[in-house]
Amino acid sequence: MNQSDKIIGIDLGTTNSVLAVIQDGLPVLLPVNGERLLPSVVGIAPSGEVVVGTPARNQWVVAPERTVRSIKRKMGKAETVGMAGQTYTPQEISAFILKDMREAAQAVLGGDVRRAVITVPAYFNETQRQATLEAGEIAGLMVERIINEPTASALAYGYGLAGDQHLKVLVYDLGGGTFDVSIIELHSGVVDVLATAGDNLLGGDDFDERLAAMLADEFAEEHDIDLRQHHQAWARLLRAAEEAKIELSSAPFAEIKLEYILTRDRKGYPLHIQREVERSEFEELIADLLGRTITLVRKALEDAKLRPNDIERVLLVGGSTRIPAVWELIVAQMGQEPHIEIDPDAAVALGAAVQAGIIAGEEIDAILVDVTPYSLGIETAQVGYGGRLYADLFTPLVRRNTTVPVQKSQMFTTIVPGQEQIRINVYQGENPTASQNVLLGDFMIEGLKPNRADGLSEVTVNFQLDVNGILDVTVVERQSGKRVSEQLKASRQRLSPDDIARSQAKLAAAYTEMEADETFDPGVAALLDRARKTLEQPDLSAGLADDIAGAVANIRHAVAEEDDAQVEAYCDELIDLLMEVEG
Structure with a gap:
């Protein structure tokens, strides 16, 4: 295929935008202005030059009147925004972002790029979709298709490409500025959205603001100065809060250090912030916001007339899904581990590229990702x-x-x-x-x-x-x-039959020790003894042995936690497994 015939895929996001294309049969991300994730911020520099991405985001700290961010929230509205004394429609601001993405694609592909697939939230109405089309046209792009972000995510994972698949998938998309959950059904290569729910004023930006507000309150308590009233200081605090949030997704604590947050107080002394934030402290700050996402998950399930166990896949999309508490909430609500094999920041753009490739008639392979097979x-x-x-x-x-x-x-x-x-x-x-x-x-x-x-x-x-x-x-x-x-x-091999047999023997020995444990209810102890005897059967399949072992371990853990409801539920699960063995 001639490179100029390529159709690019674009995730036009509230906080960041991402560009992807099919190359050698695989969807890949293309950097824009050297950035894998392009901040969705546009500004006019003092020189009169248009700046997009990180330079604009940096400018917002010192010149908010020359800068616009989060324009996606205004798409489809009859509003204008001011920038450096000029007024612009949301479509025009979005077009600045799309133009940079188009030019970046042309630089990599070596030809004129005029066709694109652009994603939008599933809850976007027709007016918002039309505004997105118009933004593409202003940027010199023919928008071949507007597709829903959850559909794009499913395409990134390869669902919907195989004709014989029939799956119900829940897509939990928690981005920087918005949250939405969609339940989609894939059957014979067709993708249907069964239900969607969302909040376009809930996302990672709100988490940053919660943390920044806590630090501002502590600062006000100590110095009697509200940093929210000082734009540059507040912008620096928001940026530091975002960096701490990102660090807390992989580390138990993060240090926020802002020197000269104000150059001088009322007595002329410079003021600084130095504060360590623990992950548990941050997660408690945003617990109600994360709780709202789970309420919307339940609403989407109710609208689709489905229960959690009717869902065969859960996909996590959006950078804020890296927060460990999100994983725990989803597992608790859905009863299954979500799929995170694909970078949550990249999934939507990669899926848009897949759709673009399908339209262009390209051969597309499944996305290959290297993952750890075991925890x-x-x-x-x-x-x-x-x-x-x-x-x-x-x-x-x-x-x-x-x-x-x-x-x-x-x-x-x-x-x-x-x-x-x-x-x-x-x-x-x-x-x-x-x-x-x-x-x-x-x-x-x-x-x-x-x-x-x-x-x-x-x-x-x-x-x-x-x-x-x-x-x-x-x-x-x-x-x-x-x-x-x-x-x-880290071993990449599955356990051999001998490994399984040794584990079963070790497990049986553990149950023998438990028989004398007086902390177990007599009924529970009898059930565990029955499980021990079952695991001693030489012809027991490795799969059932593993399921029984897991159920017993869950019972032990629930007893330790004094969670009677969980003990009862796990005992019921173990009884079902034992009945399956006993016929």
């Missing part, structure tokens, strides 16, 4: 009812199907006051009982000193996994900064 984590323990210690718990840091390379950190504390050493056991697998997974390695951390008032020590465990399956584990004592590192090789 990676460490063995942990927790103190339960009556001070009883529950050990051998598996806490994953990197979840299975996560795109590699990846880096994740989490903070842990010692168990008893004054504890001077801990052993780090690194496992790979999916079982909530650590020892039922594959041990990748272990090492000792010694010489710990209490760094909390209760005599416990806090340490940060960092996992860094590369494309070759090499796992670098680093443990940092929070107060002293002392570091201990270990390099391990």
Whole structure:
């Protein structure tokens, strides 16, 4: 195909816009102005030059009157915005962004690019879609198709391309400026939107604002100055909050350091901000906002007349889905792990490129991504009812199907006051009982000193996994900064039948120990004994053995948590499995 006949795919986002195209049968992202994600910000520089992307975003800090951002929220409205003394329609501002994207595509492809597929939220009405078409035309593009963002996400994952698939998919899209959830059905290559719900004033920007507002309130308490009334200071605080949010998605805490946030206070002294923010503190700040997304998920399910277990795939889209609390909420609501094999920032643009390729008649292969096939984590323990210690718990840091390379950190504390050493056991697998997974390695951390008032020590465990399956584990004592590192090789092979048999034997031994455990209700103990005897059967299939082992581990964990409802639910699950074996 002649490069000038190429059709590009564009995700025209509220916060960032992304460009993609089919090359050698695969959708790939194309950088715009050297940026993989182009900030959807437009400005007029003092020289009169139009600036788009990061330069415009930087200018907004010092010259908001010459800069426009989040224009997507105004698409389809009969409004204008001011920029450097001129008025512009939302279509015209969007056209500045699209023009830069078109020129970037031409620079890479080496020919004139005039055709595009552009995505919009599923809830966009016809007026908003028409405005998007007009923005493309102003930028010199023939918009071949406007497609829904959830449909594009499904195409990125390859769903809807195979004619024999019939799937119900829930797409949870939490971007910088908007949230929407869509339930789509794919059948014989056709993609239908069954239901959609959303909030175009809810996204990562709102999370940034919550964190910035907390810091501004603390600053006002100390200095009696409201930073919201100082545009440049407030803009810097918002930027710092965004950077902290991003860091907290992979680390347990982040430090915000803003020197000279105000050049002088009422007495002429410069003022600064230095504050450490913990992930748990940030997640508590935005808990109600994340709760609103789950309310909308339930609404979409209700509108589609479906239950969570009717959904066969859950896709996470949008950069804000990297927040660990989002994962936990989705798993709790939907009862399944979402798919994150494709970069959530890129999925919509890649899907738009797939649709563009289909229109252009290109041969398209499935997107190949390198993911970790198993979860990676460490063995942990927790103190339960009556001070009883529950050990051998598996806490994953990197979840299975996560795109590699990846880096994740989490903070842990010692168990008893004054504890001077801990052993780090690194496992790979999916079982909530650590020892039922594959041990990748272990090492000792010694010489710990209490760094909390209760005599416990806090340490940060960092996992860094590369494309070759090499796992670098680093443990940092929070107060002293002392570091201990270990390099391990993550196995990419499935467990052999012998491995499974050994695990089953170990599991059976664990159940024998549990028989004497007086903390179990007699009915639960009898059920676990029945499970133990079932696992001893030599002809038991590996799949059923794994399911039974998982159910038993879940019961143990629920008992430790004193969650009677969960204990009952997991016992019912185990009974069903045992009945399947017993015929």
